[in-house]
Amino acid sequence: MVQFAPMRILVIGSGGREHALVWKLARSPHTTQLWCAPGNAGIARERLARGGAPVQCVKLGAEDLPGLLQFARDQKVDLTVVGPDNPLALGIVDRFQENGLRIWGPNRRAAQFESSKVFSQHFMEKHGIPTAKSGVFDNPQQAKAFTDSLAGKCAVKADGLALGKGVLICHDPAEAEAAIDDILVRKSFGDAGGRIVIQELLEGIEISLHALCDGKTARLFPTAQDHKRALDGDQGLNTGGMGTYSPTPFLNEAELTAVGDEILKPWLRGCTAEGIDYRGILYPGVMLTKSGPKILEFNARFGDPETQVYLTRLDSDLVELLNACVDGTLENLPMKWSPMASVCVVMASGGYPGSYPKGKPIQGLEAAEALPNTKVFHAGTADASGQVVTSGGRVLGVTAWGDTLSSACARAYEAVDLIHFEGAQFRRDIAAKALAAIRS
Numbered sequence: 001m002v003q004f005a006p007m008r009i010l011v012i013g014s015g016g017r018e019h020a021l022v023w024k025l026a027r028s029p030h031t032t033q034l035w036c037a038p039g040n041a042g043i044a045r046e047r048l049a050r051g052g053a054p055v056q057c058v059k060l061g062a063e064d065l066p067g068l069l070q071f072a073r074d075q076k077v078d079l080t081v082v083g084p085d086n087p088l089a090l091g092i093v094d095r096f097q098e099n100g101l102r103i104w105g106p107n108r109r110a111a112q113f114e115s116s117k118v119f120s121q122h123f124m125e126k127h128g129i130p131t132a133k134s135g136v137f138d139n140p141q142q143a144k145a146f147t148d149s150l151a152g153k154c155a156v157k158a159d160g161l162a163l164g165k166g167v168l169i170c171h172d173p174a175e176a177e178a179a180i181d182d183i184l185v186r187k188s189f190g191d192a193g194g195r196i197v198i199q200e201l202l203e204g205i206e207i208s209l210h211a212l213c214d215g216k217t218a219r220l221f222p223t224a225q226d227h228k229r230a231l232d233g234d235q236g237l238n239t240g241g242m243g244t245y246s247p248t249p250f251l252n253e254a255e256l257t258a259v260g261d262e263i264l265k266p267w268l269r270g271c272t273a274e275g276i277d278y279r280g281i282l283y284p285g286v287m288l289t290k291s292g293p294k295i296l297e298f299n300a301r302f303g304d305p306e307t308q309v310y311l312t313r314l315d316s317d318l319v320e321l322l323n324a325c326v327d328g329t330l331e332n333l334p335m336k337w338s339p340m341a342s343v344c345v346v347m348a349s350g351g352y353p354g355s356y357p358k359g360k361p362i363q364g365l366e367a368a369e370a371l372p373n374t375k376v377f378h379a380g381t382a383d384a385s386g387q388v389v390t391s392g393g394r395v396l397g398v399t400a401w402g403d404t405l406s407s408a409c410a411r412a413y414e415a416v417d418l419i420h421f422e423g424a425q426f427r428r429d430i431a432a433k434a435l436a437a438i439r440s
C-alpha cells in the first residue's frame with residue numbers, strides 16, 4: 001500500500017491559476033489541510049478529498065511577505081506554493097527558506113527570468129537559446145536607431161514587471177518612437193522601464209510551454225495555446241488571457257520534444273554554469289516561426305489560464321510533483337497526462353481589460369458544474385452574503401475536457417451558456433483555429 005505523508009499546504013494568490021492549483025492539490029490523498037491567501041469565492045468552496053475539510057481562505061495579500069511567513073510558521077505549513085510572479089520577484093522563496101520553511105517556486109535570483117527581461121535576453125544570447133534579434137537600451141536615441149534598422153517592426157519591452165502591460169508591439173518607426181518615449185522618457189511603467197529590450201517582430205504561431213524544474217531536471221508539459229486578445233478573431237486589446245486549450249495541433253509530440261531540447265537543454269546548462277538553482281515552473285512563450293521556434297519571453301510561474309487546462313489533464317499527484325521540485329528528486333518521478341483535450345473559456349467583466357464594474361451577481365454556476373467533465377475555476381469572484389459576485393476583470397475560467405478537442409470545446413461553451421452575469425464578456429472562438437487545422 002502506498003504511504004501518504006500528511007501535508008499542510010498554503011497556496012498564495014487569488015486568480016484562476018490558484019483555483020486550479022488548489023483544486024488539484026485538494027484531490028491529493030497527501031493533503032490534510034489547505035489554505036489559500038487570499039483566495040476567492042470558488043477556492044473557499046473547495047473541499048479536500050482526504051477527510052472532506054473545506055479549503056480555508058486567509059485574509060493575507062500575496063505580497064504581504066511578513067504576514068505570510070508568520071502564518072506559515074504559526075500553522076506549521078509543510079509546503080507553501082506560490083502562484084503569482086510578484087511575491088517571487090520580492091524574494092518570498094529566499095525569505096521562507098532562510099526561516100527553515102519549505103516553499104515551491106524559484107528564488108529571487110532565478111525569478112529574474114521573469115522579473116528582468118534584460119537578464120533573460122542576455123541569458124538567452126549567452127547560452128545559445130533561440131530568440132528574436134534584439135538590443136538592450138537605456139538611451140532613447142540609440143533605441144530609435146535600432147528600431148529604424150528594423151523598419152519599426154518590433155516589440156518594445158520594459159525591463160521589469162509591469163502588470164503584464166509592459167510590451168508594446170510596433171509596426172512602423174513612428175509607433176516604435178512613441179513606444180520608446182513612453183517607457184524611457186515618460187516613464188509610464190516607472191522604475192520597471194529604466195531599461196528596455198527591443199526585439200524584432202516575429203511572425204508565426206504563438207504557443208505556451210511549461211516545464212517543472214528541480215534545479216537539475218526539467219520536465220516538459222504537453223502544449224497549450226492562450227488567446228491574448230480581448231475579442232474574437234484576435235482583435236481588440238491585449239489581456240491576461242481569454243482562453244486556452246491543450247494540446248495544440250500546431251506541434252506534434254516529436255516536434256515538442258525537439259523544441260523542448262532546443263530550449264531546455266541550453267537553458268539548464270546555462271543555469272548550472274551561472275549557479276542559478278531554478279526550482280519551480282518555467283513557462284517560456286514561444287513563437288513557431290518559419291526559421292524555427294524562438295523564445296519571446298520567460299515566465300517564472302504557471303500561466304493563467306494555461307494552468308486550468310493543464311491541471312484538468314494531469315493524472316499525476318501534484319503534491320508529489322511539487323515536493324519533488326523542492327527536494328531535487330524530479331528525475332525519479334514520471335509525469336502522467338490524460339490523453340483527453342481540455343478547453344478553458346474565460347468569462348470577463350464588461351469593459352475588461354479597461355475599467356469594469358464589480359459586485360455583479362453570478363447565476364448558473366451550479367448548473368454549469370453539474371455537466372460532466374466540467375469545472376468552473378473562479379478568478380475575480382467574491383462572496384456577498386452567500387451569493388457569488390464579480391470582483392475582478394477576469395471572473396471565471398470555464399473549463400471542460402473530452403476525448404477530442406471538439407467535444408471539450410462544445411462542452412465548455414455549453415457550460416458558459418448556462419452562466420450569467422450583467423455585462424459578461426467572452427470569446428466565442430477559443431480553440432477555433434486549432435479545430436480548423438485538425439479538420440483541414
Ligand code: AMP
Pocket residue numbers: 132154155157167169199200201202203206228285296297
Ligand atoms: P511577452 O510578455 O514578452 O511575452 O509579450 C507579450 C506578448 O507580446 C506576447 O505574448 C506576444 O504575443 C507579443 N510579443 C512579444 N514579443 C514579440 C516579438 N518579438 N514578436 C512578436 N510578438 C511579440
